[in-house]
Amino acid sequence: MLLPSSLFSSRxxxxxxxxxxxxxxxxxxxIAALVKAQHGLIGYYYENTSWQAPPTLIMKDLDVSLQRMQxxxxxxxxxxxxxxxxxxxxxxxxxxxxxxxxxxxxxVVIDGIKVAENDSGETIAEQSGxxxxxxxxxxxxxxxxxxxxxxxxxxxxxxxxxxxESINRAVLLPNLPSSRHRxxxxxxxxxxxxMGGITGVLIMFILVMxxxxxxxxxxxxxxxxxxxxxxxxxxxxLSSLSERTTLYFTKFFLTSPIHARSDSWQPMYDAFKYxxxxxxxxxxxxxxxxxxxxxxxxPSSLLVFFPIKSWPFEKIAALFNGMSWGxxxxxxxxxxxxxxxxxxxxxxQHIRPRAATLYFLLxxxxxxxxxxxxxxxxLGQVQTWLYALFVVAVWAWLNDMKGVSGICIGLIAVIKxxxxxxxxxxxxxxxxxFVFSAAAIVGVIGLASIWAFGLNSHIxxxxxxxxxxxxxxxxxxxxxxxxxxxxxxxxxxxxxxxFQSFAPFHWSxxxxxxLSSLLLIxxxxxxxxxxxxxxxxxxxxxxxxxxxxxxxxxxxxxxxxTVLLPLFAVALPAATGCANHALRRLSAVIGAYMLCxxxxxxxxxxxxxxxxxxxxxILFGALLFLAALYVLRQDYQRGV
Numbered sequence: 001m002l003l004p005s006s007l008f009s010s011r012x013x014x015x016x017x018x019x020x021x022x023x024x025x026x027x028x029x030x031i032a033a034l035v036k037a038q039h040g041l042i043g044y045y046y047e048n049t050s051w052q053a054p055p056t057l058i059m060k061d062l063d064v065s066l067q068r069m070q071x072x073x074x075x076x077x078x079x080x081x082x083x084x085x086x087x088x089x090x091x092x093x094x095x096x097x098x099x100x101x102x103x104x105x106x107x108v109v110i111d112g113i114k115v116a117e118n119d120s121g122e123t124i125a126e127q128s129g130x131x132x133x134x135x136x137x138x139x140x141x142x143x144x145x146x147x148x149x150x151x152x153x154x155x156x157x158x159x160x161x162x163x164x165e166s167i168n169r170a171v172l173l174p175n176l177p178s179s180r181h182r183x184x185x186x187x188x189x190x191x192x193x194x195m196g197g198i199t200g201v202l203i204m205f206i207l208v209m210x211x212x213x214x215x216x217x218x219x220x221x222x223x224x225x226x227x228x229x230x231x232x233x234x235x236x237x238l239s240s241l242s243e244r245t246t247l248y249f250t251k252f253f254l255t256s257p258i259h260a261r262s263d264s265w266q267p268m269y270d271a272f273k274y275x276x277x278x279x280x281x282x283x284x285x286x287x288x289x290x291x292x293x294x295x296x297x298x299p300s301s302l303l304v305f306f307p308i309k310s311w312p313f314e315k316i317a318a319l320f321n322g323m324s325w326g327x328x329x330x331x332x333x334x335x336x337x338x339x340x341x342x343x344x345x346x347x348x349q350h351i352r353p354r355a356a357t358l359y360f361l362l363x364x365x366x367x368x369x370x371x372x373x374x375x376x377x378x379l380g381q382v383q384t385w386l387y388a389l390f391v392v393a394v395w396a397w398l399n400d401m402k403g404v405s406g407i408c409i410g411l412i413a414v415i416k417x418x419x420x421x422x423x424x425x426x427x428x429x430x431x432x433x434f435v436f437s438a439a440a441i442v443g444v445i446g447l448a449s450i451w452a453f454g455l456n457s458h459i460x461x462x463x464x465x466x467x468x469x470x471x472x473x474x475x476x477x478x479x480x481x482x483x484x485x486x487x488x489x490x491x492x493x494x495x496x497x498x499f500q501s502f503a504p505f506h507w508s509x510x511x512x513x514x515l516s517s518l519l520l521i522x523x524x525x526x527x528x529x530x531x532x533x534x535x536x537x538x539x540x541x542x543x544x545x546x547x548x549x550x551x552x553x554x555x556x557x558x559x560x561x562t563v564l565l566p567l568f569a570v571a572l573p574a575a576t577g578c579a580n581h582a583l584r585r586l587s588a589v590i591g592a593y594m595l596c597x598x599x600x601x602x603x604x605x606x607x608x609x610x611x612x613x614x615x616x617x618i619l620f621g622a623l624l625f626l627a628a629l630y631v632l633r634q635d636y637q638r639g640v
Contacts (some may be wrong), residue, residue: 014344017225020209021225022152025228025232025233026200027199028236028286040062041084041086041142041174041175042061042174043059043061043082045068045081049080049105051081061167062242064167064172065083065151066082066153069082081143084142085141085144087137087398088110088171089171090171093133094159096157096159098157098158099127099128099155101118101156103124104144104147104149108141109140110131126354132464137176178376199237206225206229220350220359220362226443231368235598238601240597242602249374249377250374250630252378256557258319261380262316264380264382265321265380267295267296268305270295275453283616297382298458300334304621314567317380323385324380324384327384328388330388331387332360332364334364334392339363340359343576348577365596370562371558372599373565374563376559384396386561392405393405393409393412395566406441407437409422409437410423410440410441413438413442414441414442414446421521421525440494448468469554470546473555474493474494475492475495476604478557479561479616479619479622480551482509483555484616485509485513487615517554518551520549529637535635540633553620561622571590575632588625588631589625589628591624592625
């Protein structure tokens with residue numbers, strides 16, 4: 001039972017919370033380390049279907065699934081093979097049934113004996129078999145080969161007296177443990193659930209103590225506690241359940257400032273090379289429609305290649321990714337200033353230089369554990385540049401430098417034209433400095449692009465937008481209404497990336513996408529709420545327009561939600577400074593952040609079920625956050 005706060009001094013309360021937080025960090029780290037060290041199989045990934053020659057990738061996989069392939073080898077969709085090797089623990093002697101369900105080839109081998117094999121060709125089929133196992137450890141080999149078409153693979157087992165289930169990672173080991181290590185393995189099986197229970201108790205203790213005695217804490221302390229719980233503790237716990245968490249991408253960012261990944265750069269480079277070698281000829285028909293290269297940007301996005309057109313692509317990709325790395329670090333300084341200015345504006349807090357340094361360190365933690373941003377960098381995405389420009393736009397707006405904000409939005413719009421709707425929003429709000437600056441940038445760069453690539457290529461780009469709007473993407477990282485509907489209706493591949501195709505046209509998906517986009521954009525443009533606009537509601541109106549336009553796109557990948565990070569830096573102080581129902585506003589903002597900032601890969605287990613809309617967790621978080629922004633704008637327009 002928690003004692004009344006009056007019995008504790010402020011210092012004692014803080015010490016108890018910080019001790020619990022330190023124990024929680026140590027415990028969650030220990031759980032993650034134990035699971036990573038003890039469980040899983042060794043996966044060998046081949047660029048052939050015969051499991052021959054040196055593998056392209058060797059990794060320890062916690063789960064026997066295609067998740068690793070989808071994360072590490074996206075470029076390989078056909079003609080590859082995977083084999084998993086290790087040991088499986090049979091808890092008791094008896095007959096064990098194993099089953100494989102796949103398209104194309106799969107098999108399970110126990111102690112050198114083939115137990116189940118499926119060779120169905122181009123259809124999904126299931127085969128099973130049984131084997132008698134004594135209690136203890138047994139060698140296991142699992143094979144999968146993908147030829148053409150859709151990839152699918154699942155493996156199950158049914159221990160004696162139990163229902164069939166996916167093979168639990170707790171019974172899989174990469175190596176045969178020695179006699180001494182077997183005792184440790186049995187001990188781990190006993191203590192891990194206990195450690196998990198203690199972790200849950202500590203989390204509840206910290207949350208209850210921090211909330212009940214929040215007046216004893218500074219705001220920066222509460223923000224720091226949340227940052228550690230969400231960014232570190234949660235991800236350490238998720239790492240014991242999932243192949244990938246945000247921390248994997250954080251590690252990549254910190255250790256690979258210059259890399260060769262080119263999710264954006266490669267199709268842009270291919271389009272640029274074709275455009276300059278075939279002047280005054282159609283660009284999108286041969287590149288997008290015939291070759292299937294997913295170059296989805298306007299011709300103006302290619303102007304950046306002109307100064308370095310003689311460079312080899314590898315050097316260009318390294319340069320652009322290195323620039324992205326630097327821009328992320330620079331954006332952290334601006335995010336800190338955005339947070340501090342918002343605290344002054346909404347929470348009436350005056351931040352001293354020492355506290356500003358602490359807020360910067362917190363922003364670094366938030367940025368490094370914000371999944372959309374880390375994923376954007378890891379992919380080699382131009383979205384990282386657009387994110388940096390958007391951070392400057394928000395910072396400039398807060399400083400009443402709306403011309404600078406307009407320049408940034410204009411630069412974004414020449415790469416992502418849908419952000420041009422924000423310029424229309426500015427005109428409706430009579431923000432003329434913003435509008436004229438943005439329009440000037442779009443006009444100048446647009447004319448330069450027409451001069452370089454011709455007017456016909458720009459007109460032709462409209463057919464690309466129409467094509468994408470009618471189809472969208474069904475691949476699970478597409479966190480838009482379109483992606484949710486495509487997956488829910490089974491219209492296209494869910495967990496498999498298709499390089500040269502989009503989701504098939506589906507009337508229900510098209511109508512749902514069209515209506516939801518109209519609703520999001522229409523509300524942002526024309527619904528102004530009640531009350532009088534003020535400096536406090538002005539920036540919230542800008543955030544609503546920017547987020548609504550982003551979400552309204554039929555293709556809104558995870559990394560497109562990088563725009564949320566500066567918006568959270570504004571909304572958190574706004575929710576804190578709200579006089580009425582501050583707890584509700586703050587809870588909505590925090591809940592939205594937890595959904596949007598983490599990589600919930602576990603949701604992909606719902607892919608084959610009717611519950612697969614839950615794969616769109618970032619979309620739901622963004623919708624919750626958008627609703628909170630509307631409420632906050634209304635509060636400050638009413639002067640609440």
